[in-house]
Amino acid sequence: MRPEDLPPLPEAPGVYLWKDGVRILYVGKAKNLKARVNSYFHSEGKSLRIAQEATSLEFILARDEVEALLLEANLIKHHRPHYNVLLKDDKHYPFLKLTKEEWPMLLVVRRVQDDGARYWGPFPEASAVRRIKRLIDRYFLLRKNSGYPFRRRRYPCLNHAMGRCLAPCVGQADPESYHTAVKQVEDLLDGKIETLYASLEAQMREAARQQDFERAAEIRDQIAAIRSFFGTAQQAYDPEMGDLDFIGFARAGEYAMLQHYQVRGGQMLGRISRFIEGIGDASDAELLEAFLRDYYLEATPLPPLVLLPFALEVQEAFAAFLSAKGRKVEVRVPQRGEKTRLIELAQKNAQAALETELKLLERKGDHPALxxxxxxxxxxxxxxxxxxxxxxxxxxxxxxxxxxxxxxxxxxxxxxxxxxxxxxxxxxxxxxxxxxxxxxxxxxxxxxxxxxxxxxxxxxxxxxxxxxxxxxxxxxxxxxxxxxxxxxxxxxxxxxxxxxxxxxxxxxxxxxxxxxxxxxxxxxxxxKERSRKALKSIFDDIRGIGPARKRVLLQHFSSLEELRAASLEELARLPGMDRRSAQAVVRALQELPNHPASP
Known part of the structure; x- marks a missing residue:
């Protein structure tokens, strides 16, 4: 395609699609469509190849750069264009889903849907999700076995008999008590632990005031279990750090590693790793942007701070995009203090993980260098x-x-x-x-x-x-x-x-x-040559060591260190040697400067 073949482009934000017939080659975003698209014809490498290979260009106007960012992410996810960086990952990380119903229930899911439900995740490890789910199922009396969507049952399940469900499926649940439990689960998953503690302690005092000591003891055990889980089950950083995400990046030739860490309430929840192969001439910025686009398109709830390993052109637009999802989010590269050490930790771990992946490829006979x-x-x-x-x-x-x-x-x-x-x-x-x-x-x-x-x-x-x-x-x-x-x-x-x-x-x-x-x-x-020359010079000066014995010693010992380690008896047993000649060799070694005598 030539510059004169381009359609008239506005100087406005939007998304552009390079196409080869019906096939979409590349989807990009721009604050100024006209300037960005024209720059392809004055570039080198991938940008110029895209422009030359394309036969047409389409564009979609957006209200601002933030809307363009969201539109670009959705188009890339749907069309998966050839020249866009696509993070191929066979893992669908788990989410916790609180359904939007009269009687909500908590589920573990792998996909986020636009169904009005609340989602938390993605979680780095399925085991972490299961532990949290077990804790909630044990101490918060939400329904578990009446299906989604909600279905009535003739008889309550075993969870109700065990005191772990309010049994809305048979009409026994008090709506106010049930929705109090729902609110407490939301506070727990939102990281509002202190708010949850205050709510539970108020319930415990009220139960004690009404002399319902059994219920008060249950709430006491509930508080203790939550404190135990969130206080010791995960690795803690500075509690004042609060909620944040930070990202590590490492690259080696055609390979890259991205690692995403979650900290909530000052505690590390875990990490998500993406190993990327065949990245070609994609820049570091393209790879990081692709990861942010893929991860944060669905991630929820968002922390107030996301730390990056290096700056991006779209940093401000990306922060506005995240903030539009519900709460103000700052995206920045830390310059000093504890947060720089977090990035250093993430970078170090990303580099180590990348080296491990490359060694695994090497073991499989597919050395990445070849x-x-x-x-x-x-x-x-x-x-x-x-x-x-x-x-x-x-x-x-x-x-x-x-x-x-x-x-x-x-x-x-x-x-x-x-x-x-x-x-x-x-x-x-x-x-x-x-x-x-x-x-x-x-x-x-x-x-x-x-x-x-x-x-x-x-x-x-x-x-x-x-x-x-x-x-x-x-x-x-x-x-x-x-x-x-x-x-x-x-x-x-x-x-x-x-x-x-x-x-x-x-x-x-x-x-x-x-x-x-x-x-x-x-x-x-x-x-070895130096050692052999040293040996020869030593034997030349030893009385009783003639050419034959010298030849035997040189054949048996390849270095001065080996000779020095030999015992008198070992020397005497060699062909042509006797005890007197062996003693002469030992004395000669003892007289060498700066060398201890052999045993």
């Missing part, structure tokens, strides 16, 4: 096998090429290799060493032992990547290559382009892991 690498590097398939390469030397000596192998995002240590570099003639040259390592890996005996990788990672920048390319050319191969520059953790491509990814991106995290393993593999070789 798809990301395929898309970032333009590969034809996921790089199941990745080989990492590095070269290192010990103070300019003993250069070695280090090779590590990862399959499915996991290290395959049985195929780690080290190659001693032979073609440098005593002069350090990392580029030549890397070129030799690649050439020998893909043209020597290793080429027959190890399969061809899907991707090669080089520890270094463009110079190292070009050296690796020359090594592959010597072997007659062209394979996907990428370098990882240490300082900036930037991806370097053979054509000179660089890619900077956030440190939390799964693809970058995997490449860093491979690079660090490659480096560690080389260092392990040098530590």
């Amino acid at each position: 798809k990301g690498l395929m898309e970032l590097l333009g590969l034809s398939r996921r790089p199941h096998r990745i080989e990492g390469y590095d070269v290192s030397n010990l103070l300019g000596e003993s250069p070695v090429g280090s090779i590590v192998v990862f399959e499915g995002g996991r290290p395959k240590r049985s195929e780690y290799r080290r190659l001693k570099i032979r073609g440098l003639q005593g002069r350090p040259d990392d580029y030549k060493a890397l070129e030799e390592t690649l050439a020998r890996r893909f043209s020597g005996s290793l080429s027959r032992q190890m399969p061809i990788p899907d991707l090669i990672l080089i520890d270094g920048g463009l110079g190292q990547v070009r050296a690796a390319e020359r090594g592959l050319q010597q072997a007659g191969l062209r394979l996907p290559l990428v370098g990882l520059a240490k300082r900036e953790e930037t991806l370097v491509l053979p054509d000179g382009r660089t890619l900077a990814l956030p440190l939390t991106h799964p693809a970058l995290q995997l490449l860093i892991h491979i690079r660090d393993e490659t480096h560690r593999n080389g260092l392990t070789f040098h530590r």
Whole structure:
């Protein structure tokens, strides 16, 4: 679609729908329809793709930005457009529903309907709903078994006999007493605990005044049960904090985690988590807005304060949208004090939950980094096998090429290799060493032992990547290559382009892991070389240790630490050794500076 194909757009708030024939591609809202829609043709990425793919545009005017926000939410929920962020979640979180009838009853439901009933939720956990429902069923005498809608019965149920129902179904309930119980349930679920306590205590005093001590004792037990449940059953924060919601957000490449926490009366009620996959180039703001839209379209009752991890353009409009549902709601990003610590807690937990989800994907063989690498590097398939390469030397000596192998995002240590570099003639040259390592890996005996990788990672920048390319050319191969520059953790491509990814991106995290393993593999070789040189120099100076015994000791012990841990008897039992030569070795170890004597 071209800008000249657009219909005349007003400079007014409303909702616009990009369409491809009858299919709706994207639904958006705007304070100024004309300015917002025209901006698509001057954007990049998803916005420009939507405008180019669309064949028509429709719009609906709204009275203000708040009405546009509500209309957008309903249209997205109904049409589920391709380019809108859709939070796919197979969980329907539970609500408590108080029916609107002459004799209301309390139900656990999974959907909110426009039927005049009162709803509370969504609750993060079904177990929490069941506990609250059991408490209410035990101590508040609402009907339970006469159906919805209300139906009369011939005989009262067992709950009436147990003193847990006023039995309106057989005409035995006093309307005033029943509606007092309904009001108390509403106060309890609204978080008006002190109001409820005052009402119950007044009833208890009145029962005692009328010398109905059995009823007074029942109300006393009711108050104690409520205090016990809401005082200790949940994790408490500062009671002065009152009612609020706060949200944590974490993102890694194509994946994100949103966590919503409820605090009521200063107590944590629980959290709702949403793990989102395949988010593409959606911004953090789009993801958070989509979550707020999905959650708060039905959530009730609302707290007076909602805390966000970062600011949104629609923040004020969203606060007005929530306030229009019944009570004034403030939406803000905390800047200091206890509320900033709540957001920090939510962010930390969201990041931990995201890492857990990514590890679960990895265990299932669907490592999240592999798809990301395929898309970032333009590969034809996921790089199941990745080989990492590095070269290192010990103070300019003993250069070695280090090779590590990862399959499915996991290290395959049985195929780690080290190659001693032979073609440098005593002069350090990392580029030549890397070129030799690649050439020998893909043209020597290793080429027959190890399969061809899907991707090669080089520890270094463009110079190292070009050296690796020359090594592959010597072997007659062209394979996907990428370098990882240490300082900036930037991806370097053979054509000179660089890619900077956030440190939390799964693809970058995997490449860093491979690079660090490659480096560690080389260092392990040098530590062993250093230990063996130290051993050789020690044996050269020990009287009674000739070439044959020296060869036996070097074959049996790979490091100075192993030799130091050996006992005199163990040394004497080695082939060609005796007690006198073993004692000579122990004395030599004792004379080493800064090393304790071996036992």
